[in-house]
Amino acid sequence: LEVIASVEPRVAEATRQELADQRGSLKLIASENYASPATLLTMGTWFSDKYAEGTVGHRFYAACQNVDTVESLAAEHARELFGAPYAYVQPHSGIDANLVAFWSILANRVETPTLQRLGAKNVNELTEEDWETLRHEFGNQRLLGMSLDAGGHLTHGFRPNISGKMFHQQQYGTDPETGLLDYDVVRAKAQEFRPLVLVAGYSAYPRRVNFAKMREIADEVGAVLMVDMAHFAGLVAGKVFTGDEDPIPHAQIVTTTTHKSLRGPRGGLVLAQEEFAADVDRGCPMVLGGPLSHVMAAKAVALAEARQPEFRTYAQHIADNAKSLAEGFLTRGAKLVTGGTDNHLVLLDVSGFGLTGRQAESALLDAGVVTNRNSVPGDPNGAWYTSGIRFGTPALTTRGFGHEEFDTVADLVVEVLSKTRPGTNKAGAPSKATYATEDGVADRVKDRAAEM
Numbered sequence: 246l247e248v249i250a251s252v253e254p255r256v257a258e259a260t261r262q263e264l265a266d267q268r269g270s271l272k273l274i275a276s277e278n279y280a281s282p283a284t285l286l287t288m289g290t291w292f293s294d295k296y297a298e299g300t301v302g303h304r305f306y307a308a309c310q311n312v313d314t315v316e317s318l319a320a321e322h323a324r325e326l327f328g329a330p331y332a333y334v335q336p337h338s339g340i341d342a343n344l345v346a347f348w349s350i351l352a353n354r355v356e357t358p359t360l361q362r363l364g365a366k367n368v369n370e371l372t373e374e375d376w377e378t379l380r381h382e383f384g385n386q387r388l389l390g391m392s393l394d395a396g397g398h399l400t401h402g403f404r405p406n407i408s409g410k411m412f413h414q415q416q417y418g419t420d421p422e423t424g425l426l427d428y429d430v431v432r433a434k435a436q437e438f439r440p441l442v443l444v445a446g447y448s449a450y451p452r453r454v455n456f457a458k459m460r461e462i463a464d465e466v467g468a469v470l471m472v473d474m475a476h477f478a479g480l481v482a483g484k485v486f487t488g489d490e491d492p493i494p495h496a497q498i499v500t501t502t503t504h505k506s507l508r509g510p511r512g513g514l515v516l517a518q519e520e521f522a523a524d525v526d527r528g529c530p531m532v533l534g535g536p537l538s539h540v541m542a543a544k545a546v547a548l549a550e551a552r553q554p555e556f557r558t559y560a561q562h563i564a565d566n567a568k569s570l571a572e573g574f575l576t577r578g579a580k581l582v583t584g585g586t587d588n589h590l591v592l593l594d595v596s597g598f599g600l601t602g603r604q605a606e607s608a609l610l611d612a613g614v615v616t617n618r619n620s621v622p623g624d625p626n627g628a629w630y631t632s633g634i635r636f637g638t639p640a641l642t643t644r645g646f647g648h649e650e651f652d653t654v655a656d657l658v659v660e661v662l663s664k665t666r667p668g669t670n671k672a673g674a675p676s677k678a679t680y681a682t683e684d685g686v687a688d689r690v691k692d693r694a695a696e697m
């Protein structure tokens with residue numbers, strides 16, 4: 246920090262404060278974690294200064310021999326860790342990984358057959374008229390994914406996202422009564438819509454998915470099954486999700502972030518079966534430019550960590566702790582979407598406290614409990630105010646929290662929410678954003694959170 250402070254002291258101070266904030270509060274955002282010092286340090290090296298467009302051994306820049314080493318290592322660790330035939334470690338983020346996956350599927354299932362039909366060996370042989378035909382084919386494809394309010398991600402076909410614009414899209418939700426995925430409904434939708442891509446995976450669904458069943462559905466309609474395991478990759482790596490719940494043997498393409506439950510640097514990763522390997526390998530130039538060489542190096546370090554036996558224990562603790570947190574809420578009378586959890590997250594419906602998600606999130610933050618508001622299925626408060634709070638256990642599990650600590654977390658959360666009332670706006674009308682917590686509660690909880 247001294248070196249940074251000698252150039253821009255305000256950045257040094259913000260960095261110091263960020264560490265104090267992250268350690269002094271309860272980090273319960275389901276998509277966050279604490280990467281290891283080795284992973285963090287690897288991101289701050291000279292690889293940051295190196296351009297390396299292309300792939301290993303086939304670069305558009307000179308002097309990429311060391312980047313080749315770290316990229317190969319990261320891919321090797323990813324293949325070994327997940328038991329996947331092919332791994333692509335260049336995507337800068339989860340969204341980039343999903344874009345690479347979409348375009349690989351389009352390349353494999355649309356571009357190649359179109360080129361064959363047009364009698365061209367590759368796109369360089371296309372005439373302007375052929376290009377128009379190809380663009381039309383690309384623009385005419387369908388994607389079916391989980392809706393945002395049921396727990397899906399923006400990139401799974403949400404209309405305002407690029408995925409909802411580049412594809413004709415439809416969404417599947419969860420059962421309105423149970424909050425659970427209904428595979429018969431997914432099957433019926435798939436049979437009617439006949440998508441090219443069926444996306445499984447989620448950001449806020451507190452249950453496991455049967456990927457074998459999803460693959461069956463995809464096969465029945467000739468779709469490619471793509472699984473976005475960004476949230477639960479750590480549970481797959483740690484063998485908490487096995488058999489039908491492990492996406493790797495079932496999906497043709499699996500994408501993930503590397504920074505959530507997997508506990509690596511911020512970044513993306515694509516795993517693919519052989520059939521799609523060559524297409525995914527064209528991520529650059531198809532979607533990406535120069536990879537973040539320093540982050541690929543950090544991916545290699547974090548993936549090596551995840552291959553250690555201790556990571557399996559860590560992953561099991563993530564799931565056990567989520568159960569403890571859910572039980573803590575349920576025994577204190579709180580309502581959970583799907584009635585519980587069997588992954589790393591818990592979705593609390595805060596309407597029972599008379600609050601919106603926005604009010605609950607702010608009241609908890611005042612008390613040193615860092616979460617994010619989240620829609621619940623069929624949310625009457627929409628995606629901005631919401632009626633839910635999402636809690637994840639990966640970060641505090643890294644800090645060594647166990648059953649007792651998570652029960653205390655549930656106690657602190659319920660104490661804050663049960664002592665918070667909705668407020669009014671300037672005109673005195675009910676507001677979905679303002680709130681008031683009883684005097685002294687936030688400070689008391691904040692002190693307890695800082696001591697944990």
Ligand code: PLP
Nearest residue numbers: 338339340398447448473475502
């Ligand atoms: N996919 C899922 C399921 C996610 O939850 C997220 C991030 O929250 C992403 C993709 C996007 O990841 P990133 O923020 O790294 O682009």
